[in-house]
Amino acid sequence: xxxxxxxxxxxxxxxGAFFFMAGTIGLLRFPDPxxxxxxxxxxxxxxxxxxxxxxxxxxxxxxxxLKLVAIWLLVLLAGATITQLIAHAARPNGxxx
Amino acid sequence: MTLAxxxxxxxxxxxxxxxxxTIVAHNTFAAVVGFVAYGLLxxxxxxxxxxxxxxxxxxxxxxxxxxxxxxxxSTRLRRTETSEDAxxxxxxxxxxxxxxxxxxxxxxxxxxxLLLPVPAATLxxxxxxxxxxTGLGNPVTxxxxxxxxxxxxxxxxxLLxxxxxxxxxxxxxVWDSLPGPRHHADSEGFLTFIAQLLVPVGILVGIxxxxxxxxxxxxxxxxxxxxxxxxxxxxxxxxxxxxxxxRRWLRLVLVVGPAVFFAIGLAGFAxxxxxxxxxxxxxxxxxxxxxxxxxxxxxAALALLVAGPPERAPGR
Amino acid sequence: xxxxxxxxAGFVLAMVALGLVRILRGPGDADRIMAAQLLGTGGTxxxxxxxxxxxxxxxxxxxxVLALLAAFVSVAFVKGAExxxxxxx
Numbered sequence: 001x002x003x004x005x006x007x008x009x010x011x012x013x014x015x016g017a018f019f020f021m022a023g024t025i026g027l028l029r030f031p032d033p034x035x036x037x038x039x040x041x042x043x044x045x046x047x048x049x050x051x052x053x054x055x056x057x058x059x060x061x062x063x064x065x066l067k068l069v070a071i072w073l074l075v076l077l078a079g080a081t082i083t084q085l086i087a088h089a090a091r092p093n094g095x096x097x
Numbered sequence: 098m099t100l101a102x103x104x105x106x107x108x109x110x111x112x113x114x115x116x117x118x119t120i121v122a123h124n125t126f127a128a129v130v131g132f133v134a135y136g137l138l139x140x141x142x143x144x145x146x147x148x149x150x151x152x153x154x155x156x157x158x159x160x161x162x163x164x165x166x167x168x169x170x171s172t173r174l175r176r177t178e179t180s181e182d183a184x185x186x187x188x189x190x191x192x193x194x195x196x197x198x199x200x201x202x203x204x205x206x207x208x209x210x211l212l213l214p215v216p217a218a219t220l221x222x223x224x225x226x227x228x229x230x231t232g233l234g235n236p237v238t239x240x241x242x243x244x245x246x247x248x249x250x251x252x253x254x255x256l257l258x259x260x261x262x263x264x265x266x267x268x269x270x271v272w273d274s275l276p277g278p279r280h281h282a283d284s285e286g287f288l289t290f291i292a293q294l295l296v297p298v299g300i301l302v303g304i305x306x307x308x309x310x311x312x313x314x315x316x317x318x319x320x321x322x323x324x325x326x327x328x329x330x331x332x333x334x335x336x337x338x339x340x341x342x343x344r345r346w347l348r349l350v351l352v353v354g355p356a357v358f359f360a361i362g363l364a365g366f367a368x369x370x371x372x373x374x375x376x377x378x379x380x381x382x383x384x385x386x387x388x389x390x391x392x393x394x395x396x397a398a399l400a401l402l403v404a405g406p407p408e409r410a411p412g413r
Numbered sequence: 414x415x416x417x418x419x420x421x422a423g424f425v426l427a428m429v430a431l432g433l434v435r436i437l438r439g440p441g442d443a444d445r446i447m448a449a450q451l452l453g454t455g456g457t458x459x460x461x462x463x464x465x466x467x468x469x470x471x472x473x474x475x476x477x478v479l480a481l482l483a484a485f486v487s488v489a490f491v492k493g494a495e496x497x498x499x500x501x502x
Contacts, residue, residue: 003106005436005469006414009414012487013417013418013421013462014421015422016458017424017425017428020424020425020428020455020458021428023428024428024429024431024432027427027431027432027435027436027451028431028432028435029495033439033441033444033447036435036436036439036444037443037447039430040436040447040450040451041450041454043434044450044451044454044455044458044499045454046455047425047454047458048457051421051425051458051461051462052461055461055462055465058414058465064470064473066474067473067477068461070477071457071461071473071476071477071480074298074480074481075453075454075457075480078291078294078295078480078481078483078484078487079293079450079453079454079484081287081294082291082450082484082487082488082491083289083450084287085287085288085291085487085488085491086443086446086447086450086487086491087443088287088491089430089442089446089491089494089495090441091445094458097424100416100419100420100423103423104419104422104423106452107426107427108426108432109421111426111430111433115433115437118437126442126445126490126494127437127442127445130437130445130446130448130449130490131437131448133439133448133449133486134433134448134449134452137449137452137453137456137479137483138452138456139462140456140460140475140479141426141456141459141463142445144460144467144472145463145467146465146470146473147468147469149469149471149472149474149475152471152472152475153471153478156475156478156479156482157478160482160486161482161483161486162482163483164486164489165485165489166485167487168490168493169493171493172493176486180459182465189422265444278474288488288491288492289485291488292447292488294482294485295481298481299481299485301475302478302481306474306478309474313471313474314471314474314475315474320479323481323482324476326482326485327479327485329485329489330485330488333488333489333492334488347480347488365468
């Protein structure tokens, strides 16, 4: 009876861990800062999202669950915007965009 | 070797690795990035040591805000380190001595910690036993605001003194003007967007962390640091400009915290027979009455510390 | 379950360590600024897992504060890197 949440948690967190690994591999193998940035943020936001999803099944109560989702949203939105900032700063000097 | 021990060993190795990288980094900016990374990892270490209050303080203050402070310093120093870097490095023998001394200190501290008797002598049981009298649920807050309140009062005063020290770095002609350079708001830009998104959220989080400090990990220093970081973020994005340091309201905000703290401390003579003594029936109310203005003052002081000494006239 | 969560946290941390090796080395300021981003996301994930796996539920709050301050620090770094470019370095 209590097996389903545990299974879902394990599956989601395994998927999240896989995305963290994919992001890190992209980070290690991509040739320039912009593509590394891409790998970093896309995979990590999805990785964190799947980890949060997995933890939601274990959460005790509405408030802790909402806090988990709020943390994920914060990281997602902040990360997306800061990625743009970093990419803007990473452009080669003198390029017009 | 249990899983927990493997995790802890991996974390410790990572912390040492990042610390080493920070020390050997080639320029100050890289070293500051390494320092912030090191601080974030230390927060994880504190969580593993079951000290979430310290973890909160490390993540917010030790890593985040101090990172901002160091970054400001490194930006100001950039002009002095652009050329002749290699010629300015200290001699090899001096660096070797520094490494040797640091290793000695680290080894000595490790030996002391490892030689502590098991279980180590601790006042935690007595602290927990008296906590009901303070009306608080978080023993760390009880220590900070009830058992050792005078230390907290002095810490706040020290923060103000540091701020005065930084302000005194300003040349006389700009003594009453704005700290830091003007950051221009890029009205359609990403920086404005992220600031408009983060600052309200951050203020909520800061107030939440401060408020739960009575019964759960958190408290005024952590909450104030988050509020300060949000103010600095708003300044960096150009949403608000730094206030001139001569403004009366600014100085009042800075002083109201320690003033209220001190006043309630003096009232303690009348109420419970000692400086900063609380009557048992009103202890929690008094503690919260102290914490609110203190949080405000600390937030303002920390934000102004990061903003730096006054350097430009208003209206420019 | 607790052991699995702890193992997952350890794995995420290992990935963060690998990533750090790369970006702390990478030439240019933009690479290093990514360190703050990586630690913000990875550290938050590890902390959320630890909050559930060990008896420290407040670790979720630490994760929240970590995410917020990592964002703040990343913005500060970007501003700092930009100023150096403007200064003509």
